[in-house]
Amino acid sequence: MSPLWLHLRARHLTGVTLALPLVVVLTQEVAQRLVVEPGGAAARLPVTAVAPLVVTVLLSLTLAGADVELDRSQPRLTWRLRAGHTLAALAVAGSALAVTTLEEPQVYGAGAMVRNAVGLFGLILLSTGLWSPRANWVPAFAYTVAVSAVAPDSSSGAVWWAWLIQPGRLDPSWIAAVALLTAGLIVYVRRGPSRNG
Amino acid sequence: MRSARLDRPTAFEPDHPDDDATTLTAVTVMVGGRRRPRRAVDALDLDLGVGVHGLLGPNGAGKTTLMRVLATVLEPTRGQVRLLGRDVTEARARRQVRRRLGYLPQTFGYYPRFTVREFVTYFAWLKEMPSEGSALAVDDAIERVGLSDRADSPMRTLSGGMLRRAGLAQALVNRPELLLLDEPTAGLDPEQRLDFRVLLRELGLDTTVVVSTHLVEDVASACTRVALMDVGRLVHTGTPTSLESFVNESDPVEDPREEGSSALERGYTAALRAHRARITADAKATR
Amino acid sequence: MTVGAGPAVRSRTGASTRRVLGLELRRSPAIGVVLVMSVSGVWSLRAATFGDAGWAGGGGTLSQISAFMGPLIATAAAWSAGREGRRQAQELLAATPRPPAQRLLMTWGATAVATLTGFLVLAATLAAAIAPAVSDNTGNWPVTWILTLLGLITCSALGFTAGRLYPHRLTPPLIGVGLFFWIGNATLGGWIAHLAPVGQLESTDATRLTSGFILPLLVWPIAITGTALVLVMARQPRWAAIGALIATVAALNLSDYSEGTDRVWYEPDPKAVAQTCTTDEPQVCVLAGHAGYLPAVTPVARESLRRAQRYLPITRAAEENPLAEGAPGRPDTLPLYLSHQSVPFSSRLRDVGEIRSSAGGLVSPTCPGFEVHDAGPLPPIAIAAAAAIISGTAHGDTAAEMAGVEIDDPVAVAALHRRVTATPRTQDDWMHRYLTAARHCDMPALTRLAQG
Numbered sequence: 001m002s003p004l005w006l007h008l009r010a011r012h013l014t015g016v017t018l019a020l021p022l023v024v025v026l027t028q029e030v031a032q033r034l035v036v037e038p039g040g041a042a043a044r045l046p047v048t049a050v051a052p053l054v055v056t057v058l059l060s061l062t063l064a065g066a067d068v069e070l071d072r073s074q075p076r077l078t079w080r081l082r083a084g085h086t087l088a089a090l091a092v093a094g095s096a097l098a099v100t101t102l103e104e105p106q107v108y109g110a111g112a113m114v115r116n117a118v119g120l121f122g123l124i125l126l127s128t129g130l131w132s133p134r135a136n137w138v139p140a141f142a143y144t145v146a147v148s149a150v151a152p153d154s155s156s157g158a159v160w161w162a163w164l165i166q167p168g169r170l171d172p173s174w175i176a177a178v179a180l181l182t183a184g185l186i187v188y189v190r191r192g193p194s195r196n197g
Numbered sequence: 198m199r200s201a202r203l204d205r206p207t208a209f210e211p212d213h214p215d216d217d218a219t220t221l222t223a224v225t226v227m228v229g230g231r232r233r234p235r236r237a238v239d240a241l242d243l244d245l246g247v248g249v250h251g252l253l254g255p256n257g258a259g260k261t262t263l264m265r266v267l268a269t270v271l272e273p274t275r276g277q278v279r280l281l282g283r284d285v286t287e288a289r290a291r292r293q294v295r296r297r298l299g300y301l302p303q304t305f306g307y308y309p310r311f312t313v314r315e316f317v318t319y320f321a322w323l324k325e326m327p328s329e330g331s332a333l334a335v336d337d338a339i340e341r342v343g344l345s346d347r348a349d350s351p352m353r354t355l356s357g358g359m360l361r362r363a364g365l366a367q368a369l370v371n372r373p374e375l376l377l378l379d380e381p382t383a384g385l386d387p388e389q390r391l392d393f394r395v396l397l398r399e400l401g402l403d404t405t406v407v408v409s410t411h412l413v414e415d416v417a418s419a420c421t422r423v424a425l426m427d428v429g430r431l432v433h434t435g436t437p438t439s440l441e442s443f444v445n446e447s448d449p450v451e452d453p454r455e456e457g458s459s460a461l462e463r464g465y466t467a468a469l470r471a472h473r474a475r476i477t478a479d480a481k482a483t484r
Numbered sequence: 485m486t487v488g489a490g491p492a493v494r495s496r497t498g499a500s501t502r503r504v505l506g507l508e509l510r511r512s513p514a515i516g517v518v519l520v521m522s523v524s525g526v527w528s529l530r531a532a533t534f535g536d537a538g539w540a541g542g543g544g545t546l547s548q549i550s551a552f553m554g555p556l557i558a559t560a561a562a563w564s565a566g567r568e569g570r571r572q573a574q575e576l577l578a579a580t581p582r583p584p585a586q587r588l589l590m591t592w593g594a595t596a597v598a599t600l601t602g603f604l605v606l607a608a609t610l611a612a613a614i615a616p617a618v619s620d621n622t623g624n625w626p627v628t629w630i631l632t633l634l635g636l637i638t639c640s641a642l643g644f645t646a647g648r649l650y651p652h653r654l655t656p657p658l659i660g661v662g663l664f665f666w667i668g669n670a671t672l673g674g675w676i677a678h679l680a681p682v683g684q685l686e687s688t689d690a691t692r693l694t695s696g697f698i699l700p701l702l703v704w705p706i707a708i709t710g711t712a713l714v715l716v717m718a719r720q721p722r723w724a725a726i727g728a729l730i731a732t733v734a735a736l737n738l739s740d741y742s743e744g745t746d747r748v749w750y751e752p753d754p755k756a757v758a759q760t761c762t763t764d765e766p767q768v769c770v771l772a773g774h775a776g777y778l779p780a781v782t783p784v785a786r787e788s789l790r791r792a793q794r795y796l797p798i799t800r801a802a803e804e805n806p807l808a809e810g811a812p813g814r815p816d817t818l819p820l821y822l823s824h825q826s827v828p829f830s831s832r833l834r835d836v837g838e839i840r841s842s843a844g845g846l847v848s849p850t851c852p853g854f855e856v857h858d859a860g861p862l863p864p865i866a867i868a869a870a871a872a873i874i875s876g877t878a879h880g881d882t883a884a885e886m887a888g889v890e891i892d893d894p895v896a897v898a899a900l901h902r903r904v905t906a907t908p909r910t911q912d913d914w915m916h917r918y919l920t921a922a923r924h925c926d927m928p929a930l931t932r933l934a935q936g
Contacts, residue, residue, distance in 0.1 A: 030665070328498050
């Protein structure tokens with residue numbers, strides 16, 4: 001029973017590891033059925049917006065232990081460990097999502113999925129560090145719902161705040177997503193999970 | 198007067214109109230499921246009248262299990278439980294008894310965004326208190342535990358001792374006839390403990406109070422009777438003085454740990470020792 | 485000291501229940517949900533695409549908005565429901581007399597009240613936007629509006645059930661996502677997907693609810709809600725089983741749905757084509773629902789009629805029958821299109837002059853066997869010129885669109901300009917030649933006409 005294994009169990013990694021392949025398979029199923037749908041980006045929304053949301057929300061479970069105060073008093077849980085943890089989590093998320101769309105990269109764009117995972121994870125990191133480690137999924141979830149509901153057209157401003165629903169090509173939506181991730185990383189790695197709630 | 202939809206009115210039916218006593222008869226509680234069954238409470242007989250009863254015992258003695266049985270949270274495996282003169286095996290009687298009951302568990306969950314007042318108000322509603330007068334009862338309970346100045350603070354901003362007092366307030370809000378307090382003074386500073394003992398003595402005048410605690414000073418100053426438990430069995434019941442006198446009755450064993458201990462503490466250890474010795478002797482004799 | 489409320493005194497539902505309901509509302513995420521519902525709903529109503537809704541069409545809009553609100557409400561309900569499990573409050577709650585069913589009903593009730601409030605705000609805003617523009621109140625459109633509300637309540641019940649059964653902190657977002665998939669993927673699941681509580685009501689102004697489906701559509705959400713709540717609050721498996729049975733019967737009735745046949749939930753509404761006409765000549769008719777526009781439309785329509793009558797044997801103007809889209813109109817009628825003219829919250833038309841452009845559609849040749857556009861770039865220019873002349877040049881582009889032509893090429897635009905700026909006599913002469921060529925689908929003639 002190695003200590004690393006215990007740490008991973010404490011951070012719900014077993015549950016997440018079991019759930020992730022399930023999500024990947026389901027996403028692939030849905031993607032295959034939706035590929036014949038007309039309607040372009042809007043029709044792909046269930047896959048390109050929701051799958052990264054589910055994956056990043058699952059990974060949000062691992063960002064804090066059961067007792068944040070107790071964790072903060074431990075010497076081993078340094079900023080380096082947190083940084084490594086988040087980058088590893090992001091790599092897992094990105095590759096899992098990229099795999100789901102390997103079959104239809106033109107239609108679904110692994111790019112869009114990866115960008116959305118990056119941006120949403122940034123949001124989750126921000127809320128873990130600033131607001132509440134237990135409810136850190138709320139801003140990312142609310143943002144996804146809000147943007148999907150409003151569904152603006154591709155006006156020049158929309159590409160910044162509605163980066164989630166843009167197609168995957170390299171445009172300012174990536175800047176927005178990466179900016180969110182950077183901010184989230186800085187906050188979470190420096191401050192650790194927030195002490196509230 | 199009947200209320201609308203949700204409550205089904207029933208008449209008041211005491212089985213023994215003059216007998217509001219709380220008694221446990223040969224109560225046994227098995228815990229641990231099918232894998233590791235053990236007796237948390239073992240054929241216990243207990244009579245509780247008006248007054249403050251202290252419940253002492255080592256960890257694992259079954260005190261909390263006993264409290265849970267008294268609070269109608271747990272059903273005994275065997276035996277009869279009469280609370281406030283009612284037999285609580287029937288659901289309707291159980292509901293009626295719960296209206297006259299107050300319970301403070303050792304740890305309790307609370308909703309962090311509720312303020313203290315909202316928390317106590319919510320429990321006043323859960324205890325089916327009548328609408329008129331319940332707001333006053335809430336304020337009264339909060340004042341009795343000394344939280345009036347924090348009544349509108351969210352519970353997540355309270356310290357451990359204040360949370361305990363908030364829990365005590367909800368136990369007191371319906372002016373219960375049977376009050377069950379599991380480790381009520383945990384987290385209270387000495388001054389607050391003194392206030393609490395005054396409150397206990399006051400309550401003990403017309404309420405059946407059961408206090409489960411490790412702090413023998415609480416028992417010594419506030420309790421009129423004390424019950425000592427060990428491994429699910431009652432070792433001794435009586436007044437606190439009777440427990441102190443255990444030291445003279447048993448062999449005076451010199452124990453270096455007992456330096457600085459009070460008479461009640463020494464009586465407590467002596468009683469336990471004597472009980473365990475008796476058990477071992479009985480076990481040897483039957484072999 | 486008076487000891488305790490004796491068992492004979494009941495807690496009266498009334499002041500303390502109201503207090504606790506207020507407490508639940510204040511402390512639950514339901515408030516946030518109401519805000520989001522109201523804001524997003526009102527926001528989506530200000531868009532121009534809303535413009536052509538009547539009461540039945542408004543029901544369809546409500547259904548679309550609720551497709552996003554439903555998962556959000558389910559998430560909030562799941563979060564409230566998991567409160568007791570997450571906070572480990574069972575020990576304390578078990579010692580209280582009030583039955584768990586009442587306690588949980590109060591918790592869910594707060595979410596339901598918030599849902600109802602949000603829906604009323606949405607519906608009231610939509611009604612205020614529609615009411616000035618629409619005069620016709622027939623049909624069973626209220627059922628659609630009520631069904632949307634029932635669907636939202638069902639979402640809250642389903643979310644509550646999930647949150648109570650699995651009080652894990654990830655249950656709320658996952659139930660939201662799950663519900664979203666169920667709602668959003670009608671094409672994936674066939675008739676089962678159509679059973680999703682919200683977002684499935686494709687109501688338009690030209691359709692009405694098929695009467696045979698009204699009862700199952702009403703019973704289905706009520707039965708599902710009842711079953712879920714009874715299962716989770718009262719823990720009465722027998723009643724839950726009865727509810728599930730009723731729900732299954734309703735669902736099987738709804739499974740009769742098959743797209744493209746006459747077994748759909750919304751069938752064409754004959755009343756939608758009823759028309760209101762002027763009493764004097766030349767007759768101008770609009771759909772009964774647009775009767776309020778008739779005074780504003782009549783002078784413009786008559787002016788357009790006068791213009792068109794110089795070239796075509798037209799005697800009346802009438803609004804298009806929405807059910808007969810694509811079918812050729814009567815030869816003596818100038819078609820009017822008012823469906824994109826309504827302005828939210830107002831009884832005026834967006835641009836009444838645009839009505840003139842509908843005449844452009846009359847001059848487009850129908851040549852069976854081939855497309856005019858395949859005959860080269862010039863015939864379409866002739867068509868566009870004719871459309872512009874017959875409708876008056878102010879709305880020449882729209883008229884050309886009505887005729888099915890789009891002009892991009894600057895040479896073509898110049899040719900068009902020459903045509904429409906010629907003298908009236910030249911125009912008349914040119915039009916008569918054009919109409920003859922168009923009637924006979926004479927492509928070379930049209931090409932010559934386009935050049936001059």
